[in-house]
Amino acid sequence: MTEPLPHLPVSQERDPLDGLLELIPTPDDQPRLRADAARNRTRLLEVAARLAGECGAANLTMEGVATAAEVGKGTVFRRFGDRTGLLIALLDHQERELQSAFLTGPPPLGPDASPVERLRAFGAAVVRHEYAHRDLYLAARADALRHHTIPATLLRLSHLCMLLRQAGARGDIELLAQTLLGYLDITLVDHLISRRGMTLERLEAGWNDLVGRLVAVE
Amino acid sequence: MTEPLPHLPVSQERDPLDGLLELIPTPDDQPRLRADAARNRTRLLEVAARLAGECGAANLTMEGVATAAEVGKGTVFRRFGDRTGLLIALLDHQERELQSAFLTGPPPLGPDASPVERLRAFGAAVVRHEYAHRDLYLAARADALRHHTIPATLLRLSHLCMLLRQAGARGDIELLAQTLLGYLDITLVDHLISRRGMTLERLEAGWNDLVGRLVAVE
DNA sequence: AAGTTCAACGGACCTTGGTCCGCTTAATCA
DNA sequence: TGATTAAGCGGACCAAGGTCCGTTGAACTT
Known part of the structure; x- marks a missing residue:
């Protein structure tokens, strides 16, 4: 029954993770994304989710995702590393x-x-x-x-x-x-x-x- | 001070791993290995240990090991999977x-x-x-x-x-x-x-x- | 000693993750 | 609106793991 900070994100709490945790609630993914890049990103995620669902995540290939999303392979790597x-x-x-x-x-x-x-x-x-x-x-x-x-x-x-x-x-x-x-x-x-x-x-x-x-x- | 089975391998003890543990003290690696295969195996391990020591285990490549041991790539995979x-x-x-x-x-x-x-x-x-x-x-x-x-x-x-x-x-x-x-x-x-x-x-x-x-x- | 067999061999080949670089174009600014 | 710029794009290219299959030869049989 002791909740000092109800409804507050955890990172407000003193924790042993130094300052590393400020970036935890995903600070935005990318500062900003060019329109075409953002479009591709969501398309890629949709396609990847579909493929993972169909063939299993283990069989997901980067080229497969790229092709199915009608995008170059480099684009997938640029976006997701x-x-x-x-x-x-x-x-x-x-x-x-x-x-x-x-x-x-x-x-x-x-x-x-x-x-x-x-x-x-x-x-x-x-x-x-x-x-x-x-x-x-x-x-x-x-x-x-x-x-x-x-x-x-x-x-x-x-x-x-x-x-x-x-x-x-x-x-x-x-x-x-x-x-x-x-x-x-x-x-x-x-x-x-x-x-x-x-x-x-x-x-x-x-x-x-x-x-x-x-x-x-x- | 209670050692019911001193100097006896652990697998003698009742344990929760069903019968899976009989094979723990490495039952021999391979039943038997043809002379040339055994020779290659030890050479490969020597070479691999040397390469790992020199370049770091992360940079160890299967082809590198095979070449350095003057052996075909397939041999390395056959032996170690x-x-x-x-x-x-x-x-x-x-x-x-x-x-x-x-x-x-x-x-x-x-x-x-x-x-x-x-x-x-x-x-x-x-x-x-x-x-x-x-x-x-x-x-x-x-x-x-x-x-x-x-x-x-x-x-x-x-x-x-x-x-x-x-x-x-x-x-x-x-x-x-x-x-x-x-x-x-x-x-x-x-x-x-x-x-x-x-x-x-x-x-x-x-x-x-x-x-x-x-x-x-x- | 010759024959038989099957493990072992080797390296071409395939797949896939990841990089590179020249081209394109969205966003910004004058 | 035209110029500028840098993010984004694409696909050729590279590296490395893993597979395949025709060939070789160790070990065993007779």
């Missing part, structure tokens, strides 16, 4: 839904619930969300090295730090948050479910247990 | 050192220490080991999706399960072990150290704290 960049951009829409849910949505996920309730709800929400869209998330995650620096990850981390602090957790908050975040890794979740036969319910129970242990004041 | 397979094979040597240290080595890592001591020592050992060889480990980890199924990972997981059980930890042991393993992820460790400015000491302190929380009987 690389394949992973395109995949992350594709995820952005769904990611924003999740973000608004835990930043400003109704309880138990949103700010009108106790920190511990929010922590518990956060795990269930993220696991279910990523698992539901695992095709894209796994494809984007193939990068591995970039994962810890993408905005969505930083936002989740920052949010966890805030909730842990609000919940009165003792210890190295940033490391505790990283531990929690690691538990939600889609490659782990997918592996546990599809290879090890676990259920979402079991993973959620494990999350709740973990939250309890990490939040314990003594 | 793909680039990640080669990198994993390269790591095998160092990985074995680590494994023998925590399976049969002296305390506090080896079996002549209490489970909790071994757990604490395990974290420090793995973090330092992987960080010391991060060039190769990070390159091999670029795969991301394969990580949870490679033998070295399964062995570490199984070992953690055993220690947790011996330490009397309550709860979903496999998930607790996965949580601990996630904390040791080299991509995370590297990020925290080189991007977030943390020290190995801080990571070890965080590990010890985490072990304490997960092992707590009540």
Whole structure:
């Protein structure tokens, strides 16, 4: 029941991420985009989403997207940097839904619930969300090295730090948050479910247990 | 001080990995290898290790290795499957050192220490080991999706399960072990150290704290 | 020793991610 | 409205991972 900053974005909170988090709510993507470039960008995203849906995100090729969008290959790379960049951009829409849910949505996920309730709800929400869209998330995650620096990850981390602090957790908050975040890794979740036969319910129970242990004041 | 099976490989212990773990102590790599194939294999590994040392594992190319070893490209792929397979094979040597240290080595890592001591020592050992060889480990980890199924990972997981059980930890042991393993992820460790400015000491302190929380009987 | 077989070999070939650079054109300004 | 400029564009080009298949020769059989 202690929410010092209800309905305020997380980055307002003191967090261990130095100044790096100012740029978290996606400061605009690009300062400004020429009309044709913006048009191409949305066309490319539409086409890419369609192709990913039809053939699976794993089979998405940059040239395929370019051709289907009737655009040069260079244009795709200019806009999104690389394949992973395109995949992350594709995820952005769904990611924003999740973000608004835990930043400003109704309880138990949103700010009108106790920190511990929010922590518990956060795990269930993220696991279910990523698992539901695992095709894209796994494809984007193939990068591995970039994962810890993408905005969505930083936002989740920052949010966890805030909730842990609000919940009165003792210890190295940033490391505790990283531990929690690691538990939600889609490659782990997918592996546990599809290879090890676990259920979402079991993973959620494990999350709740973990939250309890990490939040314990003594 | 409770080591029911000192000096015995972990896989003898009841663990949550079904029958999958019988094949952990690397059952031989290949049943048998034709003389020329075996010769090529070791030459390839030597050459690859040298090249990785000179130019960095990230810049290792399959064709480069093949050429330097005076062997056809197809031979490299036949032997190691793909680039990640080669990198994993390269790591095998160092990985074995680590494994023998925590399976049969002296305390506090080896079996002549209490489970909790071994757990604490395990974290420090793995973090330092992987960080010391991060060039190769990070390159091999670029795969991301394969990580949870490679033998070295399964062995570490199984070992953690055993220690947790011996330490009397309550709860979903496999998930607790996965949580601990996630904390040791080299991509995370590297990020925290080189991007977030943390020290190995801080990571070890965080590990010890985490072990304490997960092992707590009540 | 000769024959048989099949793993191993090699390198041409294909695919795809990513770069480069000369051309085009939207946006801005005088 | 015409000139200027730099972002945007396209597709040829390169690099590297991965596949294929005809050939070679190690190992085993008789």
